[in-house]
Amino acid sequence: MDSIDLEVLKTAAGWIGAGHRCELITVIKTWGSSPRPIGATLAICDDGRVVGSVSGGCIECDLIERVRQSGITRTVPEIVSYGITADEAHRFGLPCGGTIELAIEPLSSASTIIDLLERLDRHELVARNLKLQTGEVTLSPAPAGAVQQIADGVLTTIHGPRWRLFIIGAGQPSRFLAQVATAMDYYVTVCDPREEYRAGWQLPGVQLVHSMPDDLVIEARLDHRSAVVALTHDPKLDDLALMEALKSDAFYVGAIGSRVNNAKRRERLKEFDLNDEQLARLHGPIGIYIGSKTPSEIAISILAELTAIKNGVPQQLRVKHADGQA
Incomplete structure (x- = not known):
């Protein structure tokens, strides 16, 4: 039985290997009440399939609908927010006017997903460093107690047994x-x-x-x-x-x-x-x-x-x- 984080990565790697375009969505910030914590992930395929979760389901529905209507067109990561207004909070099912900020990253063979999975298979704790401006990714060992953060335009997510x-x-x-x-x-x-x-x-x-x-x-x-x-x-x-x-x-x-x-x-x-x-x-x-x-x-x-x-x-x-x- 894999953790949700590992299941998302393995599924995304499978989609990439099969020639699909896909995106990795990561919760990077929340305000007020939000259904999912910072670091929660979701992967979405160009045919609308999803794995993982970043909300109670309503934001997923919006992400899927956008992919179905326009396909996956991003070439570099993008930061998006849901629930800033009361109307949006109601529409997307965010309780108590909560707001959630997501990083949406287009994945490819250069996204180091396979390398990351190999390191996780060795039970390593890994920091995945994503340059938000270019989409460039590097991997490095993560110290015990490391947490997800954004600094100097780099989103660092932590993967592996915490x-x-x-x-x-x-x-x-x-x-x-x-x-x-x-x-x-x-x-x-x-x-x-x-x-x-x-x-x-x-x-x-x-x-x-x-x-x-x-x-x-x-x-x-x-x-x-x-x-x-x-x-x-x-x-x-x-x-x-x-x-x-x-x-x-x-x-x-x-x-x-x-x-x-x-x-x-x-x-x-x-x-x-x-x-x-x-x-x-x-x-x-x-x-x-x-x-x-x-x-x-x-x-x-x-x-x-x-x-x-x-x-x-x-x-x-x-x-x-x-x-x-x-």
Whole structure:
């Protein structure tokens, strides 16, 4: 399962390879309320096909209609705005008078899409630098935490896995969690030293390693864009990973299990010289309560909690939301 960003790029590359003209549309600025965030992308083909999204659908309809009526005629990028007036906001379905600014870029074989996809396949974080005046494109490595920006007439977009997720255990819940996380721009690594659990694991785009969990966590040098989730139910494996992860800068560290089992886990972890502040960072029971029972529901619950924390949702709001689903 690809992220939306990757799906847009792959589809555009296919259109170019088939001899079609197409354009890449990127959200570069928003004011007020807007349906899609900065960096959201959409590709449109000369026959009206689209992939991706830059709004709730109304702006897409306008872009498609313009292509159907006039074709794709741009030779250099163009910045366009929707929703500046109240009438436009109503017409294009932008809530609360929101305004959205888009960069529309005609694509060709010189647009580095194939090169970009090759780098993304190597799990690189890449900055794509587009000169708005000429359409010239260059690629360069992007530092962790880089964000999209426009400076000196160059639009720099960031592509690749923005976040890292380390899953301890290669069981069924891990499979679902890895699939969905990959689509959410996480680079996922699954660690399980147990050969019987690794057998038959086939999930493209997900790295499977058989080292001991604590060794993996130490070698990974976790930063504030990293998360660790322990799913084996085996203290000999889960605790090793948690012991090191709780000492790191990871934004999320969690373990599956009941409240009773997690209380026991905290007592065990105290023996590893973890202080109260470090232990307080452990999420368990893991996930936001949605009444989940199946592996797929558990995965959704975990990723909901990761997303809330990543997006800065306060604890009291997460608890209130969970209570409302009880």
